[in-house]
Amino acid sequence: MTRPVLSRRSILAVFGGGLVLARSGQALAQAAFDTNPFSLGVAAGDPLPDGFVIWTRLAPDPLAYGSGMPRAPVAVKWEVAADRGFRTVVQSGEAVARPELGHSVHVEVGGLEPGRPYFYRFQCGSERSGTGRAKTTPVVGAALDAVRFGVAGCQAYEQGYYTAHRHMAEDDLDFVFLYGDYIYEGRSNPIYQTADGPQDNPRIHLGGEVFSLDDYRRRYSQYTVDADLQAARGSAAWFCTFDDHEVDNNWVGDHDPEGAPPEVFLLRRAAALQAFYEFMPMRKSAFPRGASMQAYRRAQYGNLLDVSFLDTRQFRSDQPCDDRFNSYCPGVESPEAQVLGDAQEAWLFNDLNRSTARWKALAQQVMMMDLNRNTSGGKGVNTDSWAGYRVPRNRLLGHIRDRRIDNVVVLTGDEHQNFAGGLWLDGGQPEGRPIAVEFVGTSISSGGNGSDRRADYDRFMAANPQLKFLNNQRGYLVCEARPDRWTTQFKVLDKVSDRDGTLSLRQTLVIEAGSNTLSAA
Numbered sequence: 001m002t003r004p005v006l007s008r009r010s011i012l013a014v015f016g017g018g019l020v021l022a023r024s025g026q027a028l029a030q031a032a033f034d035t036n037p038f039s040l041g042v043a044a045g046d047p048l049p050d051g052f053v054i055w056t057r058l059a060p061d062p063l064a065y066g067s068g069m070p071r072a073p074v075a076v077k078w079e080v081a082a083d084r085g086f087r088t089v090v091q092s093g094e095a096v097a098r099p100e101l102g103h104s105v106h107v108e109v110g111g112l113e114p115g116r117p118y119f120y121r122f123q124c125g126s127e128r129s130g131t132g133r134a135k136t137t138p139v140v141g142a143a144l145d146a147v148r149f150g151v152a153g154c155q156a157y158e159q160g161y162y163t164a165h166r167h168m169a170e171d172d173l174d175f176v177f178l179y180g181d182y183i184y185e186g187r188s189n190p191i192y193q194t195a196d197g198p199q200d201n202p203r204i205h206l207g208g209e210v211f212s213l214d215d216y217r218r219r220y221s222q223y224t225v226d227a228d229l230q231a232a233r234g235s236a237a238w239f240c241t242f243d244d245h246e247v248d249n250n251w252v253g254d255h256d257p258e259g260a261p262p263e264v265f266l267l268r269r270a271a272a273l274q275a276f277y278e279f280m281p282m283r284k285s286a287f288p289r290g291a292s293m294q295a296y297r298r299a300q301y302g303n304l305l306d307v308s309f310l311d312t313r314q315f316r317s318d319q320p321c322d323d324r325f326n327s328y329c330p331g332v333e334s335p336e337a338q339v340l341g342d343a344q345e346a347w348l349f350n351d352l353n354r355s356t357a358r359w360k361a362l363a364q365q366v367m368m369m370d371l372n373r374n375t376s377g378g379k380g381v382n383t384d385s386w387a388g389y390r391v392p393r394n395r396l397l398g399h400i401r402d403r404r405i406d407n408v409v410v411l412t413g414d415e416h417q418n419f420a421g422g423l424w425l426d427g428g429q430p431e432g433r434p435i436a437v438e439f440v441g442t443s444i445s446s447g448g449n450g451s452d453r454r455a456d457y458d459r460f461m462a463a464n465p466q467l468k469f470l471n472n473q474r475g476y477l478v479c480e481a482r483p484d485r486w487t488t489q490f491k492v493l494d495k496v497s498d499r500d501g502t503l504s505l506r507q508t509l510v511i512e513a514g515s516n517t518l519s520a521a
């Protein structure tokens, strides 16, 4: 028989089946796991020079209401080691997985050395998690040869497999930027319509559109039980940001495109952002407060790269032209329009002014290039992108130009296609060298297999001379910053409709430092 261990603040007991319950002087609950509770894997995020967040979530029955967990706090041990075999454990401790947070665990590990990989794992009773790997960031300002990272997101579960994640897990990256759409909120849809007629979706969502906290939790669980996604989450520290589908398609601020009143929509946003926090390796600074989350933040990689992670949803004003894609109206020119909001914009401008790093990345969600979506000779913009917000767009690009801030690289998702091109003021018509460069990553799975060239490729490129690259397949980006050049690799899959898709390097584009101009490698 195992005896309870008494401590000042809690009583911990180990039962035969291995579950450890943490209680505050109350009667001890008794429970055991029929299956391994680490079914959702492990993750790490938001690295600093001395540590990172490590994450897991106890879920012996991940798709069930309550995930098969008792309604009680549960103690979880964690270890961080210098080696994959855990011969040299450098930090360890115990955390409490609480039912209020769906038995998620977020540990802010400190006391580590800068710029090197570590390994981490969790234990609950006799049950052990898999092993994750993450790197700390280098000393701020240190001279670096290179930093190499992944850019990924838009992983609609129903539309394809996560083969891209499996490959990204093998890329030995310094970090991964998630541009959002980790989940999609929509109802299950067994069949989708293609140009060739109806087809079966390879996988289907459980249940209807998600609204409540438990709805979102189950949706995140369904996505996160995927082994390929778990491989990527456990392979490197992620910087996670959300876009629209973590809450609802094309939401901004307190505005619900489905028409719920703002005070009602904010209840849904609160549930959605709590679930996002529960499933992402975020720091305490991002702990949800009501319907809000502090999601914009910065990372620094030596003297080489500063990354500003932006939040283009919470503070944005409503889309112009009733958010009709490929439209144009006076609202596009509204002087009151906001993308980042005053506080975030001031924070970003200040960071850009003060940054001494060679490269300044703006890691964000919706396209900054002002593309003309109308290939029939008219004018139409994606109103859910910076192109629908001409005044704040010009304010940001004008700031970068007027302050002569070179080597700004914008990293984006959302479009479910690969794009690369230059950024100019006012409609983006190329005149002189670009102010900055944008790479838009495609999707992990959203949109299904796709094809190398969209049907209107020639007309689309002709209507948008700022574009240097356009591809309509699934995959992810690998970016490498070096003192003299930036390189972006576009990796694509021939198919995502089954697990055997083949990955290839579709395109490599470079920016020579100081040029703000894209060229083929």
Ligand code: FE
Pocket: 154, 155, 181, 245, 414, 415, 416, 443, 446
């Ligand atoms: Fe998406």
Ligand code: CA
Pocket: 181, 243, 244, 245, 414
């Ligand atoms: Ca999106």
